[in-house]
Amino acid sequence: MLLKFWGTRGSIPAPIRPDEVEQKVVSALTLAGQQNVDLTNPDNIATFVKSLALNATTVGGNTTCITFEIGGKLFIFDAGSGIRELGQYLMSAPDEKTKQWGFNRGKGHAYLFFTHTHWDHVQGLPFFNPIHVPGNVFDVYHVHDHVPQSLARQMEAAFFPLQFDQIGATLNFHRLDEGERIKVENVVISNIELKHPGKAYAYRLEADNAVAIVATDSEYQSLDNVDTLKYRNFYANADVLIFDAMFSVRESFVKEDWGHSSALIGADMASEANVKRLLLFHHDPTSSDAEIAQILSETEEYLERQGKFLEVIIAREGLELELTNPTIISDFYIKDQLKNDVIYITVSGKFGGQATERFRKHLAHSLNSHGSDKVILNMKGVTEMQMAGIRALVDARRNVMSLALVDIPENVYRVIELSGTTDFFAIYDDEETALTAFNSH
Ligand SMILES: [Zn+2]
Ligand SMILES: [Zn+2]
Incomplete structure (x- = not known):
């Protein structure tokens, strides 16, 4: 997926x-x-x-459009202005996959799901070139009754030169019942109503041993367990939760009934529902990239302070995630940062056999991309250390010229002692002490 x-x-x-x-x-x-x-x-x-x-880059400026490729089939969620870019890509058919799909030859077929019909979720459709090519077929799924009429209305003569009934491709509409569970190709798709002006619907996709949730345009007014239970059940154990993080928490309290939520509420919802990755989505048009980056770091800090180890990612244009990747693990968390030619890696959660492949890959990638081989490994958040984790650390020493372990919790340190490997490592109390040691060598 x-x-x-x-x-x-x-x-x-x-x-x-x-x-x-x-x-x-x-x-x-x-x-x-x-x-x-x-x-x-x-x-x-x-x-x-x-x-x-x-x-240096940007989350991008286009409104909502998300795709999933599953079993060689294309599933599109919402048709904000981002769908225009998708159309360009499909029409230019730059690779084998898109050539085979054949949207530029009138041979294309895709599934298009709508969460609701607010402008930012439909406005790109008239500019989605594959719908103007006769022969292309789109199976369009929606829960609101009015979706076909609303799509047609935005193409009335007063708004657009070409009318909806002049579209060249075939659009087959399928209305879903609220809560209905369907199977499309190999994908099981269910929906739930979200609290939003005029209602919006979240979709849950299950295929290839992966679960993805598209839950945009939603407000969670009551955060009591009894009221959030239905959402947490719907989001449970997902590999990704694409979440409406438009507002700050403060705004979400003040702008009641506007129908949007915040990253911190998403963090709670995701960690309670055992979600592996939280994708911050539906960014406010007035938020700068720096402000969105700030939201990410605050959300990470919030989770860290709760002792939760869930990955949070900013959804930006062009971001791709392969969800069948077996290295996505819910109880081990790793991130890195380059400061003054030293790579600071933070690991948290359970450091056992489930985590070692990811640790190795991540380490290799950061050595490569940062072009440094001085690593300070902060282990403050490690809750459990197993022999597989020790083994991975021992192996890491071979690839890293200077490796320092810092902030090791007492229980984890004792495990390293029990394994008899303390003398394999340069161990320091904190990052500063390790840095001083690096610099004095
Ligand atoms: Zn909306
Ligand atoms: Zn919206």
């Missing part, structure tokens, strides 16, 4: 402004100067730019 985002903004498209681009260039070049990045080497520059994350 391959998930891809084509538009992640809510309400209205919010393209990045020229002054924002300028600001990104200025801050990137300033940082490159401070870090003495070799600006004559394109590979070094690319690595450096990647490490800047949202300081």
